[in-house]
Amino acid sequence: MISVLVKKGHELHVAGKPSQEIETLKKPDSVALLPEKIPFIKPRLKIKVGDRVKIGSTVFEDKRNPDIKFVSPGGGEITDIHFGPRRIIKKIVVKLDREEAFEDFSALDETEIEIVEKFELIKAIMSAGLWPLFRQLPFRNIADPNVTPPAIIVSLNSIEPFQPSPAVYLTEKAQLFDFGITILKRLSDTVIVSSSAKHFADLDTLSGYVTHLCKGPYPADDPGVLVYHTKTDPAQNTSWFIDGQDVLLLASFLKTGKYPIERTISVGGVLAPEKKHFRTRAGVPLRHLTQRHPIDEKTVRYIVGGILSGYADTGDSYAGFYETSLLMIPRGAEKEFFGFIRPGFNKPSRSRAFLSYFNPSDLPMDATYHGEERACINCGYCTDVCPVDILPQFTYKSILADEIEEALAHGLLDCVECGLCSYVCPSKIELFDVLKTTKMAYYLEQL
Amino acid sequence: MKLLGKFFDTQRKQFSEGGKLAALYPFFEALETLFFIPGTVTQKGPHIRDNLDLKRLMSFVILSLLPPLLFGIYNTGYQSNLASGLTPKFADAFIKGLTIVLPVILVSYGVGLFWEILFASIRKHYISEGFLVTGLLFPLTLPPTIPLWQVAMGISFGVVIGKEVFGGTGRNFLNPALTGRAFLFFAYPANMTGETVWTFVSGMKTASVDVVSGATPLAIAGIKGASDLVESSLAEAGFTYLKLFWGNYPGTIGGTSTLMCLIGAIFLIVTGIASYRIMLGGVLGVLAVAYPGYVLSLFKGNPAAPMLSLHPFYHLVLGGFAFGITYMATDPVSAPGMNTAKWIYGFAIGALTVLMRIFNPAFPEGIMLVILFMNLFSPLLDHYEIQARLKKRVPNV
Numbered sequence: 078m079i080s081v082l083v084k085k086g087h088e089l090h091v092a093g094k095p096s097q098e099i100e101t102l103k104k105p106d107s108v109a110l111l112p113e114k115i116p117f118i119k120p121r122l123k124i125k126v127g128d129r130v131k132i133g134s135t136v137f138e139d140k141r142n143p144d145i146k147f148v149s150p151g152g153g154e155i156t157d158i159h160f161g162p163r164r165i166i167k168k169i170v171v172k173l174d175r176e177e178a179f180e181d182f183s184a185l186d187e188t189e190i191e192i193v194e195k196f197e198l199i200k201a202i203m204s205a206g207l208w209p210l211f212r213q214l215p216f217r218n219i220a221d222p223n224v225t226p227p228a229i230i231v232s233l234n235s236i237e238p239f240q241p242s243p244a245v246y247l248t249e250k251a252q253l254f255d256f257g258i259t260i261l262k263r264l265s266d267t268v269i270v271s272s273s274a275k276h277f278a279d280l281d282t283l284s285g286y287v288t289h290l291c292k293g294p295y296p297a298d299d300p301g302v303l304v305y306h307t308k309t310d311p312a313q314n315t316s317w318f319i320d321g322q323d324v325l326l327l328a329s330f331l332k333t334g335k336y337p338i339e340r341t342i343s344v345g346g347v348l349a350p351e352k353k354h355f356r357t358r359a360g361v362p363l364r365h366l367t368q369r370h371p372i373d374e375k376t377v378r379y380i381v382g383g384i385l386s387g388y389a390d391t392g393d394s395y396a397g398f399y400e401t402s403l404l405m406i407p408r409g410a411e412k413e414f415f416g417f418i419r420p421g422f423n424k425p426s427r428s429r430a431f432l433s434y435f436n437p438s439d440l441p442m443d444a445t446y447h448g449e450e451r452a453c454i455n456c457g458y459c460t461d462v463c464p465v466d467i468l469p470q471f472t473y474k475s476i477l478a479d480e481i482e483e484a485l486a487h488g489l490l491d492c493v494e495c496g497l498c499s500y501v502c503p504s505k506i507e508l509f510d511v512l513k514t515t516k517m518a519y520y521l522e523q524l
Numbered sequence: 525m526k527l528l529g530k531f532f533d534t535q536r537k538q539f540s541e542g543g544k545l546a547a548l549y550p551f552f553e554a555l556e557t558l559f560f561i562p563g564t565v566t567q568k569g570p571h572i573r574d575n576l577d578l579k580r581l582m583s584f585v586i587l588s589l590l591p592p593l594l595f596g597i598y599n600t601g602y603q604s605n606l607a608s609g610l611t612p613k614f615a616d617a618f619i620k621g622l623t624i625v626l627p628v629i630l631v632s633y634g635v636g637l638f639w640e641i642l643f644a645s646i647r648k649h650y651i652s653e654g655f656l657v658t659g660l661l662f663p664l665t666l667p668p669t670i671p672l673w674q675v676a677m678g679i680s681f682g683v684v685i686g687k688e689v690f691g692g693t694g695r696n697f698l699n700p701a702l703t704g705r706a707f708l709f710f711a712y713p714a715n716m717t718g719e720t721v722w723t724f725v726s727g728m729k730t731a732s733v734d735v736v737s738g739a740t741p742l743a744i745a746g747i748k749g750a751s752d753l754v755e756s757s758l759a760e761a762g763f764t765y766l767k768l769f770w771g772n773y774p775g776t777i778g779g780t781s782t783l784m785c786l787i788g789a790i791f792l793i794v795t796g797i798a799s800y801r802i803m804l805g806g807v808l809g810v811l812a813v814a815y816p817g818y819v820l821s822l823f824k825g826n827p828a829a830p831m832l833s834l835h836p837f838y839h840l841v842l843g844g845f846a847f848g849i850t851y852m853a854t855d856p857v858s859a860p861g862m863n864t865a866k867w868i869y870g871f872a873i874g875a876l877t878v879l880m881r882i883f884n885p886a887f888p889e890g891i892m893l894v895i896l897f898m899n900l901f902s903p904l905l906d907h908y909e910i911q912a913r914l915k916k917r918v919p920n921v
Contacts, residue, residue, distance in 0.1 A: 414560055448573075454578065502573075502574075503577050504694075
């Protein structure tokens with residue numbers, strides 16, 4: 078096992094951690110697909126409102142490569158296709174039947190997987206709409222099935238607050254996980270399983286699979302950070318990565334020949350009524366995760382995904398394809414009187430300018446800026462936290478000056494989209510947003 | 525507090541788009557955010573943000589300036605009362621100091637703020653908190669006898685030419701407070717240099733002394749002592765090491781006391797607001813240049829440059845070095861942003877300051893110009909460090 082030490086980053090101490098407890102939820106009334114949240118694809122619908130679908134029926138495909146399909150996570154009737162501005166498809170809702178039907182795919186067992194042709198295997202995964210689980214660095218787009226990746230990285234967990242714990246979702250799934258790793262080994266010669274040192278002990282019997290141990294604060298265990306700190310050759314920049322939980326999906330699909338619909342979702346944040354893990358369906362309504370409790374919609378910010386890297390949504394939305402956590406934190410639109418001079422024992426900050434520096438407990442955080450946007454004063458806090466040694470304060474200035482070559486030389490594409498630069502900025506500049514949108518624009522230009 | 529909140533809410537209409545005073549919105553915003561941290565909610569990107577904002581950062585710099593400021597007020601009053609033949613008791617001296625220093629600070633803030641609001645209103649950007657620091661740093665570097673109209677001239681030059689013409693805070697490459705001071709230094713040398721400007725003497729007619737000769741320690745150290753040791757000539761003039769460290773001698777309003785600057789520096793370093801690299805680099809720079817010269821002069825004796833024989837530790841307490849390296853050199857905008865570059869920048873400031881003192885007796889106090897000089901080099905230092913770092917990266921394009 079290789080230890081990877083990442084010095085830069087920042088450990089967030091946010092209150093509202095989900096417990097290790099897991100509860101299996103009842104079936105929801107409906108599930109949905111959110112094409113808008115899948116980066117870069119151009120969806121082409123294969124169904125229309127009123128159509129009947131089975132679990133695993135193709136709902137839409139990517140126009141750029143029609144073999145990349147997205148399938149229905151539920152069986153029933155398509156009741157709503159919601160379009161946003163410029164006809165972007167926001168969500169496709171499937172109202173579930175009492176008894177859902179499955180599409181049949183061919184299953185492969187342990188011996189077959191060793192002998193099956195690689196392209197057959199890829200075809201099987203693609204036909205069931207599971208190919209998008211593989212994503213490719215540095216743009217984090219869906220992996221290109223026509224190339225052999227330098228490595229596939231399985232990131233077992235995320236030290237970003239409130240992500241599902243592998244100790245929970247891997248319980249009693251050791252065999253399935255083993256099968257999943259076997260599948261990955263057919264796709265690439267190098268399969269890396271990374272875990273953060275913090276959660277390594279929780280892995281128990283599965284710890285034998287871990288090849289890379291990431292030591293350091295958030296986001297030390299991000300696949301991009303791992304690649305940055307281990308790469309010796311530019312070819313490694315295009316490694317693929319897959320989430321630990323998604324390896325289970327892949328394995329369960331090939332074993333049973335049925336589209337896997339189970340997901341473990343963690344619910345956290347101070348306003349979450351029940352802070353724990355839920356075993357539920359893919360594409361579950363967010364409301365379903367908080368159903369037993371009334372929520373004051375005005376005061377709560379729903380975040381799907383990580384507290385730094387996730388996206389904000391409303392309570393009546395659905396879980397995304399990649400995201401496996403729901404956070405509920407206070408919006409907190411309160412003004413604070415003479416806030417800038419208070420001692421701040423309860424105000425979390427990376428700097429030492431608040432007494433919270435001496436407060437070891439997890440503190441509640443809300444979604445306010447805690448200040449106003451100002452000009453960059455070159456304080457260099459963003460550089461201090463960047464895990465991949467980008468110089469955000471210089472890089473973002475070169476982006477604003479349209480010096481894209483310079484930004485690339487600074488390592489723009491190494492950016493792991495962790496959001497820490499924006500988090501620490503005292504001038505409240507949207508560094509993360511500037512870097513991310515530039516990166517996305519660069520990807521689109523290259524097509 | 526609630527009342528105040530309501531007041532701002534009712535007045536917002538006047539200042540927002542279409543209101544009568546819409547042009548002055550930046551002023552309204554600055555005033556409101558002084559009292560209230562606004563509850564603006566994140567729209568994109570990371571959903572939570574660090575509590576540190578620029579207002580707190582800058583108010584901590586102001587907090588760190590309180591020791592030199594308060595001591596400066598006392599010392600100005602004390603020296604003035606001493607020279608004027610009045611009682612130098614603490615309370616009297618402090619009140620006297622207030623009457624001298626407060627108008628200078630008020631003019632500096634008032635005139636500077638006028639320019640800030642003017643530029644912010646026309647450019648439609650916010651008033652940066654950085655000015656609150658500039659507006660206080662500037663008067664502390666001035667002699668107490670400075671005419672108020674010159675204070676107004678200096679801060680105007682500093683804010684407009686030193687900062688606003690380049691686009692405002694964050695885009696200036698020179699320290700605005702020092703730019704203002706440099707302007708006064710060259711435009712009105714009679715009020716900025718010499719032996720009579722350092723003590724504010726009141727009631728000249730009744731006082732027993734008609735001329736107050738107050739050569740600065742640096743002037744004494746630089747000119748005298750061709751035969752004697754500089755240390756003894758300093759001591760003869762009453763400047764023992766301890767006195768220089770404490771700072772109770774005539775000089776600029778806030779820059780005399782090394783002790784107070786040290787307290788401020790420790791506060792800034794502990795809270796992580798200012799770069800310890802620049803400050804320590806500066807101290808190292810001073811010692812690295814002063815020590816070899818000192819050792820050399822011990823062997824050679826009677827050197828051509830008398831300052832060489834001064835013990836290097838004296839350089840740390842003499843003149844404005846302590847104030848300059850603590851508060852002026854650490855201005856993040858005009859200093860380099862890279863860590864190694866910060867060490868070099870600080871080191872060069874310390875080294876050049878001492879070189880100037882030793883080899884240029886006509887111009888003993890060089891810290892101001894040295895910092896401005898190094899400000900010019902900080903983009904270059906940054907550039908070379910970034911280039912060196914980029915070479916180490918495995919390319920990703």
